[in-house]
Amino acid sequence: MDWQIGFTLAVVVIALGLLVWEVASPDLVLMAALISLGITGILTPRETFSGFSNPAVAMVGVLFMLSAAVRETGALDLTVGRLLASARSVRQGIGRIVLPVAALSGFLNNSPIVAMMTPSVIDWARRSRLSASHFLIPLSYASILGSTLTLIGTSTNLVVDGLVRDSGMVPLGFFELFPVGLPIVAVGSVYLIFIAPHLLPNRPLPTDTLGERRREYVTTMVVKTGCALVGSSVEEAGLRHLPGLFLVEIERNRRVITPVRPEVVIEAEDRLVFAGVVATIVDLQKIRGLVPLSEEELEEQDAPTRTHGLVEAVVSSSSPLIGRSIRESNFRSAYDAAVIAVHRNAERVPGKIGEIVLQPGDTLLMQSSPDFMQHNRNSPDFYLASELSGSEKPRFNRAGVALTVVVAMVLAVSTGVLPITLAGFVAVGIMLATRCVSPKKARESVPWSILVVIAAGLGIAQAMAKTGAAEWIAQSVFGVAHGLGPLGALIIIYCLCMLMAELLHHTAAVAIMFPIAVALAGQVGADPRPFVIAIAIGSTCCFASPFAYQTHLIVYGAGNYRFKDFVRVGLPLNLICAGVALYTIPRIWSF
Incomplete structure (x- = not known):
């Protein structure tokens, strides 16, 4: 092991520790790690900041703008809101939430969807004399399940695609994840509708007791x-x-x-x-x-x-x-x-x-x-x-325009008419031109700290591959898993991704695990494609910690939840999604 491998691994381990102990925010930690790799010469200045020019970073920002336009026009209230209004029981309510939210999350960023839906769900639960704690965890989980359907469902998928492109592989298709995402959504929805209600708490909200x-x-x-x-x-x-x-x-x-x-x-x-x-x-x-x-x-x-x-x-x-x-x-x-x-x-x-x-x-x-x-x-x-915060009246007369633009973007990308990033920017331009969203609201909707995390993570992943640190880890894992074959290696990669995503930011998990997974695929003589898919799914389907995903944090306080609530409801869903993914992936993407 030369000093560059040792230094890169040390930087990664220190960054992991800082993230686990929440010493600083993820964007600061990963940016500090990236700069340390740059000032030591492991990465050139161009390589250090190459992540910021990756199309995946721009596309994540575009998705938040598109979601803001859908929110400003009240399009969600005209769709999901009407379905929820007719529900009269916990199981009906969860069913009316899970299926449409999962479908929408395949095409819009899940964090804005959950942020938009949370107040509506709370108000509906109060009117129906039900506890909102029955519905907010399923809302968050459904948005994550649905994000496995398409390439733009979550920033995790876009980061994986960015790393795939940087590695010279064939880019991920818009619906490439659909064959594994659909069974995950189906099985996960059954769990949320029929089993989760028995595990969810019946707890009043803080505002209900004031x-x-x-x-x-x-x-x-x-x-x-x-x-x-x-x-x-x-x-x-x-x-x-x-x-x-x-x-x-x-x-x-x-x-x-x-x-x-x-x-x-x-x-x-x-x-x-x-x-x-x-x-x-x-x-x-x-x-x-x-x-x-x-x-x-x-x-x-x-x-x-x-x-x-x-x-x-x-x-x-x-x-x-x-x-x-x-x-x-x-x-x-x-x-x-x-x-x-x-x-x-x-x-x-x-x-x-x-x-x-x-x-x-x-x-x-x-x-x-x-x-x-x-x-x-x-x-x-x-x-x-x-x-009064949140009192802006939705632009209902633009709701049809917003939904049409989103559908047109999906069709343009899925049929190959336009690359995904260009299609996204064209869609945002149309939203601005038709006044579905104001320029100010569009700018405010972009979470710049998340973009920094993604860009820094891409740079760290490049350092892992360039120095041979990923190859060194892959050889060590291969030594432990020798004899398990490609399927055993795939299971190890999936479980490591899921564990790291539960403990860290999911983008950091992808950035660290991607080069390791590609190197391990080479060690076992397998095509890296199924490993790439496992990284995307394993880093997304994380439900056992409220800190694993931004949507969990949105509902964590709003639903008056405890950490153990996520463990009790989310851990079985983790195992269900892992089982479905590890059964489906090798049958769609052969080794």
Whole structure:
């Protein structure tokens, strides 16, 4: 062993230790390891930073932008959201989550999907009087299962493809993983729907146990023609058991329906009067065709339909609004915002919005223009103004465009019309041009730390291959596994990938194991292709640790889970996926 092999292995071992003990974030650890390989001359400057020019890094960023566009248009709410609304039990709910999420995760990055779906699942569980802890782990697991279907399902697959290209092998096809991914999704879904419910905890969320008083408002929502709620009863629409919100009455053709019975059918142009907390009011306005009734709409004027979200502001004692009704103050013209509800002295203020006379300390819930916060954050008219996170209304009129663009990209790549990276950038360009997503939102959607991890991992993998460190490890493994043959070597590689991905970042596991797997395939006289597939699947199908995957971390706190919950539910799924993969891979990709 020469010094370059020893130094490279030492750097890798130290990096592994730092990642296991969480001394620093993965991007810092892997970047430090890469730079240390560069300053010692093991990698040239061009080789050190070659990972940043790899198409896989660019494609991962593109996938996050595409997912942001789908989220901004509310396309998921129009698909998965409607399926979930009709579920009435734990098993039905898991089934309505697992299958569509797995299918979507094959074509969109799974982290944004889970981030988008988590609040919807929690709200639906509350309305159905079920614990959200029954559904969030299956949501995360389904997104990972589905990501094994295609090349763009997860960044892990793209990193493997990048390493394959750098090694001079035939690149992975768009649907090359499908023959092993499909049985994994099928068997994994059966486990999640029929077995996992017996293992999942029934635990209340932290927010369900809080007893503090929350600000409550009375607000009116108008059911527009084409709204998803038209023709459904109050019970079917899920409006009977809203968390922290009560449907007080329905105004229809100058007639008031109160109390509102569960069987009342919602009609177009109904005005639904709600009383309750602002968080659920925010969720209501994300329903397509359900819009807040502002003071201007009461006068049959145009509402601020191009608003970007909701804002809360407290009226100051020196405000010119004091002693005047909202209509008299000409609020819309003065502030380019429309008041949709008022809260006063820990009580909600009833009555028509335009007729409420404002007092000092009143909290206004407003639908505002994009510039409201910039112009009024320090205004003497308000003590405090704050934008409500996540209150932006989806661009529903662009949902069809977003889904069409994603489908067109998949077809272009799968038929060979365009390379995957170019097709991705063309798709993002169309999303921006058609205003499915704003440039600002697209930029903000890219997790730059993940891109650094991927690029640094590619550089480390190159050092492992260049110095012979991977070959040295492969020879050592071959010495231990001598006589097991190619299948035994494949099992070892898969298990090592799965173990490293559970303990480390999955990209780091791929970067370290890829050169070792290729070298070991050469030692046992086998084609490296099945080993490459095993790395992609083994590094993805990791369910026993909440820290193994970003989607697990998203639901970890949101579902009030414990580490043991992931071990109890995820470890059997690890073994199931390993069994399916190790049975299928040698039969599709021969040694």
